[in-house]
Amino acid sequence: MSDAAVNEPHNLYAEGAAYVDGDYVPVGEARIPLTDLGFVRSDVTYDVVHVWNGKFFRLDDHLDRFETSCEKMRFSFEHTRDDLAAMLHQLVALTGFTDSYVNISASRGSFAPGSRDPLLCRNKIYAFAVPFVWITRQDEQEEGVDAIISSTQRIPMASMDQTVKNYHWADLTSSIIEANERGARLPILLDENGNVTEGPGFNVFAYCNGKLYTPDTGVLHGMTRRTVLELAGKQNVETLVEPVPLATLKNADEVFLSSTAGGVMPIRSLDGETFGDGAPGPFTTRMRQLYWEAHDDPEYAEPVRYAAV
Numbered sequence: 001m002s003d004a005a006v007n008e009p010h011n012l013y014a015e016g017a018a019y020v021d022g023d024y025v026p027v028g029e030a031r032i033p034l035t036d037l038g039f040v041r042s043d044v045t046y047d048v049v050h051v052w053n054g055k056f057f058r059l060d061d062h063l064d065r066f067e068t069s070c071e072k073m074r075f076s077f078e079h080t081r082d083d084l085a086a087m088l089h090q091l092v093a094l095t096g097f098t099d100s101y102v103n104i105s106a107s108r109g110s111f112a113p114g115s116r117d118p119l120l121c122r123n124k125i126y127a128f129a130v131p132f133v134w135i136t137r138q139d140e141q142e143e144g145v146d147a148i149i150s151s152t153q154r155i156p157m158a159s160m161d162q163t164v165k166n167y168h169w170a171d172l173t174s175s176i177i178e179a180n181e182r183g184a185r186l187p188i189l190l191d192e193n194g195n196v197t198e199g200p201g202f203n204v205f206a207y208c209n210g211k212l213y214t215p216d217t218g219v220l221h222g223m224t225r226r227t228v229l230e231l232a233g234k235q236n237v238e239t240l241v242e243p244v245p246l247a248t249l250k251n252a253d254e255v256f257l258s259s260t261a262g263g264v265m266p267i268r269s270l271d272g273e274t275f276g277d278g279a280p281g282p283f284t285t286r287m288r289q290l291y292w293e294a295h296d297d298p299e300y301a302e303p304v305r306y307a308a309v
């Protein structure tokens with residue numbers, strides 16, 4: 001190695017930082033036991049919060065959702081709410097990222113020797129911060145993306161409570177493959193009654209005759225979905241959180257997706273049928289603008305404690 005290389009400052013956390021079992025490590029070095037039921041049984045819940053321009057977006061609300069998911073999974077931890085928040089601040093501070101995708105996961109842990117009782121496992125917290133992740137590219141956010149209705153049904157609520165953020169992604173992953181094979185970019189999945197649910201990493205909205213519709217059940221209560229509903233309400237737009245038949249989506253004036261990993265994302269066409277003239281509609285464009293502006297609103301934004309490291 002040259003002297004120059006030795007003397008170069010080397011950021012251990014340039015690709016991200018992780019928290020595993022009380023230690024902070026470079027993300028590429030983070031390891032979990034193979035026997036962790038989070039890995040072998042998908043017995044895990046998680047949340048993703050993002051940092052934008054050096055500020056967490058709705059950190060408290062994300063931690064509320066995470067704690068509710070953990071209660072539903074019957075996970076428990078010694079970590080307090082303040083510990084969890086401090087951990088996420090620390091991870092981002094280690095990386096120095098100003099725009100970051102921050103994942104916190106709670107897993108069942110491993111079975112105690114000789115036991116098959118999930119409630120006897122010592123539950124684990126893992127977390128990592130990596131550069132911000134986008135579901136769609138910048139040009140796609142400006143022009144809209146082509147979507148399909150997947151032939152795979154979303155895992156029903158009777159089998160999996162979709163309000164608990166989870167990694168049961170078989171239906172979502174096969175739908176992504178189907179969308180690609182059908183020449184589209186993203187899939188939207190229906191429920192057992194033929195109503196709209198969500199897609200891989202996002203909620204779905206239909207804007208029709210001045211009203212905004214999004215499904216009430218069978219979906220994660222996305223933080224971006226909640227933000228969009230709040231922002232639309234402030235614009236005096238009527239919001240309806242109720243079953244959304246496929247026909248409502250197909251006949252909508254505008255359709256868009258919402259996700260922490262990309263914000264508000266316009267849909268250009270569904271199953272080959274273009275919405276309007278194919279350009280993102282004025283309501284979607286306004287929501288996208290308001291969503292990103294909200295990142296400077298102290299009601300939602302909390303500066304990362306970079307100085308703490």
Ligand SMILES: Cc1ncc(COP(=O)(O)O)c(C=O)c1O
Pocket residue numbers: 048198199200201202203219220221222223224225258259260261
């Ligand atoms: C299945 C599913 N639905 C919806 C969302 C959007 O939720 P949020 O806006 O909180 O990112 C996600 C996010 O990953 C998701 O995985």
